[in-house]
Amino acid sequence: MAENSKEAKLRRKIARCAEKLGMNLFGVADAERWKQYGETEQAFFPPVIWPWCRTVIVMGVQIFLPMIETTPSAVYSELYNTTNRLLDESAYRIANLLNGLGFRAFFFPRDGYGDISALVEKPEAAFSQVLAGRYAGLGTIGFNHTLLTPEYGPRVRLVSVISDVNIEPDEVMKKDLCLRCGVCGKSCPMGAFSAGEAGSRAAADMDKRKCALYHQRLKNEFRYPCGVCVKVCPVGKDRKIYGRSSVTEEGIAHCRSFGSKI
Ligand code: SF4
Ligand code: SF4
Known part of the structure; x- marks a missing residue:
């Protein structure tokens, strides 16, 4: 175009x-x-x-x-x-x-x-x-x-x-941004994620009902939603602004055990 x-x-x-x-x-x-x-x-x-x-x-x-x-x-x-x-x-x-x-x-x-x-x-x-x-x-x-x-x-x-407007679409991103560090799964308070096959690029198996049940509880406590799996993810330039190259010492160690360079 x-x-x-x-x-x-x-x-x-x-x-x-x-x-x-x-x-x-x-x-x-x-x-x-x-x-x-x-x-x-x-x-x-x-x-x-x-x-x-x-x-x-x-x-x-x-x-x-x-x-x-x-x-x-x-x-x-x-x-x-x-x-x-x-x-x-x-x-x-x-x-x-x-x-x-x-x-x-x-x-x-x-x-x-x-x-x-x-x-x-x-x-x-x-x-x-x-x-x-x-x-x-x-x-x-x-x-x-x-x-x-x-x-x-x-x-x-x-x-x-x-x-129905006809405008130029963006390219779908090819490079997978996920480091497969597993920190999100490890941090979930409900254990909602279970790892797929080792080395697999697919998303984790997720028990969405467990996640929804936890959210229901948080909503009753006026501190909804959870978002821990979002908070801990080491991906994103925003972390640098706040001086956070990664999450916690434990998170870093865990990422490194999976071969991540963070
Ligand atoms: S939002 Fe919270 S409960 Fe739901 S999957 Fe993420 S960490 Fe687990
Ligand atoms: S914390 Fe982020 S980078 Fe690590 S496995 Fe989860 S989604 Fe991927």
Whole structure:
């Protein structure tokens, strides 16, 4: 797509708007990628749900490391709520911008399960923001089932705008960012992760119900969500800002035992 084409100009306009709204990350996925990669059931492919959908715009905001380091806490809980509001409001505005230009568009809220008790019964998201982020070139999926990004590791929250706008998609990231250090699994208070085969690049087996049950308890204590597996991940340039090249001495030793150079 030529730099001065109508589509390229439109993409820049949307990206600029997202930046002004305070979004840290912006990426564009071709809606056909869900089918192309076949990593989820067909029922979850955006064009199957919305046949007019051509593009999924994914935006993200960072989770400040010193705040998630207090988890589980009221401080992190407030931050989580703030990121949710910021994401949904920004996605609303981007969808509105596209509507104003004559395109079909709406946003899929970053959660969308109503209440954590619904996840205990059926721990499955209606729309995976993580997968959307991967297809929009923002990062790769880690052992802990989150989107790992070069900038913030897994310390990002995401939202998606579904549209029939035709703009250049980003490349899907090829280099796997996960170090397979296992620190996330080892740190989970519920032991929700079980290691896959040694040396496997796949995400861990995850008992999502265990994770949801713990979240239910934290919600009752007003210190929801958990996010320990996000807090401890050594990936992300954000760690350097706070002088944290890694997590703890124990974490470093554990990473090194897996051959990691952190
Ligand atoms: S969010 Fe907490 S309980 Fe859930 S998998 Fe991560 S560390 Fe475990
Ligand atoms: S903590 Fe280690 S294994 Fe877990 S997602 Fe991060 S890099 Fe991958």
